[in-house]
Amino acid sequence: MTPSQRTTKPIRVVLSILWKDLVSELRSRELLPALLVFSLLVVILFNFAIELSPDLRLVITPGILWVTFIFAGNLGLNRSIAAEKELGCMDSLLLSPIDRSAIFFGKVLGNLFFLMCIEIIILPIYSLLYNLNLFHPSLLLIFLLGSIGYAAVGTLLSVMAVQTRLRDLLLPILFFPVILPLLMAAVKACDAVLQGQGVSNASSWLNLLVAYDLIFLAVGYMVFDFVVAE
Amino acid sequence: MNRPPKILTFLSILSSILFLLALGLVLFFTPLEAKMNYVQKVFYFHLSSAWVGMLGFICAAISGIAYLVSQDMKWDIIEVASVEISLVFFLNAIVSGSIWAKPSWGTWWTWDPRLTTAAILEMIYVAYILLRQGIDDPERRARFSAVYTLVGGLSVPVTFLSIRLWQSIHPAIIVTQGTEGGSSFGMTPAMLFTMIFSILTFTFIFVTLLWHRIRIGHLAVLVAELRNQENEEMQS
Secondary structure, eight states: OOGGGOOSOHHHHHHHHHHHHHHHHHHHOOHHHHHHHHHHHHHHHHHHHTTOOHHHHHHHHHHHHHHHHHHHHHHHHHHHHHHHHHTTHHHHHHHSSSOHHHHHHHHHHHHHHHHHHHHHHHHHHHHHHHTOOOOOHHHHHHHHHHHHHHHHHHHHHHHHHHTSSSGGGHHHHHHHHHHHHHHHHHHHHHHHHHTTOOGGGGHHHHHHHHHHHHHHHHHHHHHHHHHHOO | OOSOOHHHHHHHHHHHHHHHHHHHIIIIISOOBTTTBGGGGHHHHHHHHHHHHHHHHHHHHHHHHHHHHHOOHHHHHHHHHHHHHHHHHHHHHHHHHHHHHHHHHSSSOOOOHHHHHHHHHHHHHHHHHHHHHTOOOHHHHHHHHHHHHHHHHHHHHHHHHHHHHHHHHSOOSSOOOOTTSTTSSOOOHHHHHHHHHHHHHHHHHHHHHHHHHHHHHHHHHHHHHHHHHHHHHHHO
16 A cells, blocks of 8 residues: 555544444344343442442442443443454454554544443433433543553554454453553542542552543554554 | 574583583582581572572663663563573572461561562563563564563562562561571571572573573564565465
């Protein structure tokens, strides 16, 4: 592929891949409802697995929420990339004269969108069920920052996992050990906000989240070519 | 190619002798530590194993990057060799660390940055092996492994930093000062000598094993090529 063929602006490619994901979800309505039901069920399971007494609630809520999102997101990543593979869409994307890192960012945005959808719906339900106010702007910022890093690493690794024999089984195994710092930072930052300490107390965790996001967006940008090359 | 080079044979014998010497030093030469008695002796090989694990980790990260840059299969062979050796030695370090921790801190395990990072690194390498097993095409296997080494290699320092941060905010239930000896017990010259000797010995063992494993890697490629040739001949 010569550079002159890559005439389409990368940002337009990114947006059209995101748009494609949204339209296909809008038409099939498969992924999002399933993920929402799944997340809700995990929250319910947690409720009975861990006695969520009012005084304990505040302390373990960030952990429960993040574990729920990580599990649901893992399923979503697998599904989103498997659909891409089954329908031959990935091959067409790779054949088209576009920059491959644009495909990466498009898929990251798509996955990020689904993740944020789950979060935006689960958070109010959780608030309602447990009588907790989860509507701090800073909390939403933490969820956004955490989801960006999650989507960046997840997109890269899910493209790899789907091309192996273990397929969807391999993704969490590759993914969870790498995501640990992100989970820690997100949970601790949420914790600080929920305890009413304000976001300034969690600034080191926020910095860590931002650093994690930047590192892995950059890594994804650099190595995505190697992951999709035939 | 079929016979190991003379230097490698020499190295193998040398590291075996050095290992026996180190074992002898640990068992008979070093004095008994006052509080922990015999258990303290696990420390010498624990530290050395952790050191070899780190060496393997660094080697794997460098070869991963080298592979992505050069696309040369020899880097893939070095990478998998380092990871496999690192995997075994880190496991050894974790297990011996637990044996040390029980009498020293009163628990088999603490979520200390070093311990947890070692465990996470171990998990990343297990995932790495699973990833490799799931891919048949050698070239794709090499690419994916290199990418995962890079991702893992970058996340491990971040993990270490975040656990450190996590601990500094948490009240420390168990004070984990001086995990690597030094501050928790006074070292006599004999102890110090044995420690350095063990580290050197294990470095020799690492180099020897790495070399053997790289040779096996090259031989495996050769076998695969011969097998392909044979298949093609049978078909034609």
